[in-house]
Amino acid sequence: xxxxxxxxxxxxxxxxxxxxxxxxxxxxxxxxxxxxxxxxxxxxxxxxxxxxxxxxxxxxxxxxxxxxxxxxxxxxxxxxxxxxxxxxxxxxxxxxxxxxxxxxxxxxxxxxxxxxxxxxxxxxxxxxxxxxxxxxxxxxxxxxxxxxxxxxxxxxxxxxxxxxxxxxxxxxxxxxxxxxxxxxxxxxxxxxxxxxxxxxxx
Amino acid sequence: xxxxxxxxxxxxxxxxxxxxxxxxxxxxxxxxxxxxxxxxxxxxxxxxxxxxxxxxxxxxxxxxxxxxxxxxxxxxxxxxxxxxxxxxxxxxxxxxxxxxxxxxxxxxxxxxxxxxxxxxxxxxxxxxxxxxxxxxxxxxxxxxxxxxxxxxxxxxxxxxxxxxxxxxxxxxxxxxxxxxxxxxxxxxxxxxxxxxxxxxxxxxxxxxxxxxxxxxxxxxxxxxxxxxxxxxxxxxxxxxxxxxxxxxxxxxxxxxxxxxxxxxxxxxxxxxxxxxxxxxxxxxxxxx
Numbered sequence: 001x002x003x004x005x006x007x008x009x010x011x012x013x014x015x016x017x018x019x020x021x022x023x024x025x026x027x028x029x030x031x032x033x034x035x036x037x038x039x040x041x042x043x044x045x046x047x048x049x050x051x052x053x054x055x056x057x058x059x060x061x062x063x064x065x066x067x068x069x070x071x072x073x074x075x076x077x078x079x080x081x082x083x084x085x086x087x088x089x090x091x092x093x094x095x096x097x098x099x100x101x102x103x104x105x106x107x108x109x110x111x112x113x114x115x116x117x118x119x120x121x122x123x124x125x126x127x128x129x130x131x132x133x134x135x136x137x138x139x140x141x142x143x144x145x146x147x148x149x150x151x152x153x154x155x156x157x158x159x160x161x162x163x164x165x166x167x168x169x170x171x172x173x174x175x176x177x178x179x180x181x182x183x184x185x186x187x188x189x190x191x192x193x194x195x196x197x198x199x200x201x202x
Numbered sequence: 203x204x205x206x207x208x209x210x211x212x213x214x215x216x217x218x219x220x221x222x223x224x225x226x227x228x229x230x231x232x233x234x235x236x237x238x239x240x241x242x243x244x245x246x247x248x249x250x251x252x253x254x255x256x257x258x259x260x261x262x263x264x265x266x267x268x269x270x271x272x273x274x275x276x277x278x279x280x281x282x283x284x285x286x287x288x289x290x291x292x293x294x295x296x297x298x299x300x301x302x303x304x305x306x307x308x309x310x311x312x313x314x315x316x317x318x319x320x321x322x323x324x325x326x327x328x329x330x331x332x333x334x335x336x337x338x339x340x341x342x343x344x345x346x347x348x349x350x351x352x353x354x355x356x357x358x359x360x361x362x363x364x365x366x367x368x369x370x371x372x373x374x375x376x377x378x379x380x381x382x383x384x385x386x387x388x389x390x391x392x393x394x395x396x397x398x399x400x401x402x403x404x405x406x407x408x409x410x411x412x413x414x415x416x417x418x419x420x421x422x423x424x425x426x427x428x429x430x431x432x433x434x435x436x437x438x439x440x441x442x443x444x445x446x447x448x449x450x451x452x453x454x455x456x457x458x459x460x461x462x463x464x465x466x467x468x469x470x471x472x473x474x475x476x477x478x479x480x481x482x483x484x485x486x487x488x489x490x
Contacts, residue, residue: 063330063332063374064374064375066374069332069374071332072347076347077345077347077350077354077355078354078355078356080347081350081354095347095348097347097348098348099346099347099348099349102345102346102347102348103332103333103334104332104333104336105330105331105332105333105374106329106330106331106332106333106383107330107383109379109381109382109383110381110382110383111381137296140295140296141292141293141295141296142292142295
């Protein structure tokens with residue numbers, strides 16, 4: 001036994017500080033698939049080919065003082081492969097970058113940072129299933145306490161607007177949290193909901 | 203030695219045998235030859251199975267090495283080895299789950315996590331690395347995200363793990379973090395400008411002293427308990443409370459029976475040596 005006497009509580013404290021509560025933020029967005037597929041950062045040939053896509057993996061733009069840098073997180077290759085493997089179910093997935101410009105940013109934290117995806121509302125069940133499966137696989141390979149950070153933009157929602165959904169929390173409830181948020185958008189037909197935070201029940 | 207013999211040895215976890223360089227070299231060359239044969243006849247499943255055995259052998263060797271480093275007081279070296287096992291375990295879990303308990307890898311990975319939790323390291327140096335060009339370790343082709351080579355990172359091909367070799371990168375920044383991707387870069391604060399190791403390894407030393415062999419089981423239960431005020435005699439009543447609450451000592455733990463601090467109960471599967479004390483306390487100067 002280590003430590004002194006008079007044990008008081010059972011807190012399961014460990015060195016790792018783990019924030020259990022997931023945060024889900026839903027807010028209006030100005031982003032559209034067209035905006036990304038017509039980006040001047042892309043070659044004319046790629047711009048033309050991306051115009052068919054209804055799901056685009058898009059780069060994060062800017063890092064600290066480097067406002068020009070465009071990058072994708074680790075795991076983007078795997079995500080694109082998983083999305084493309086579901087092609088044929090209404091999904092046309094692509095990545096918004098020319099080959100020679102593709103670069104990954106290896107970040108500090110031991111967490112799964114998903115690539116940002118912009119997609120049409122009509123394909124959300126397929127995209128969310130892919131994200132859920134990916135998070136599940138990484139969680140089983142790494143740690144049950146794996147944390148996910150993700151940002152998706154859903155375009156052409158029932159209200160016609162784009163909605164951004166940002167998630168920061170455990171991988172275990174990631175897919176369910178996205179599903180609930182998207183079902184909510186469908187039921188209410190809203191894209192104008194003001195930004196708010198939710199803490200899913202499970 | 204035959205393949206079945208290696209399988210048996212991996213199951214029995216002969217920690218003393220893996221110290222035998224000749225035996226290890228024999229096992230490694232036998233596995234390599236068997237994998238070569240499997241690849242030659244296109245048996246990818248067998249090649250993958252042999253990769254699992256090779257990985258098991260390496261992880262067992264590393265676990266024994268980390269245990270011996272800790273017995274000899276080489277804490278940071280052991281920490282780095284435990285990190286290598288943890289990283290190897292990610293691919294292992296993905297591909298070799300069925301062998302997990304048979305080769306004691308499940309045990310090793312659980313114990314690695316438990317040992318890491320006992321270390322006092324909390325802050326790490328971590329670079330944000332922009333990886334501009336990468337190559338596939340299977341075919342050597344440069345990574346093209348739009349026209350992939352067909353080898354998926356993390357999969358096994360011809361008995362080899364597919365990785366990405368970074369050939370051009372740029373460090374955007376370096377930060378001090380608490381939950382890094384890799385935990386090698388421990389921050390060692392210097393005292394009075396002198397290099398050294400200021401950390402208190404009481405917890406991990408206690409467990410290692412209590413273990414007779416690396417594959418003896420143990421577990422820790424983390425709670426909180428009141429530590430005697432005598433340990434904190436150097437703290438004045440008007441100083442911040444050593445429990446870390448942010449209140450004054452006089453307004454927090456001083457009126458109580460002791461200072462509320464993390465408390466760890468260790469249970470050993472095999473009775474520890476008789477000279478192991480039932481209670482140890484961290485060094486007071488380094489514990490606050």
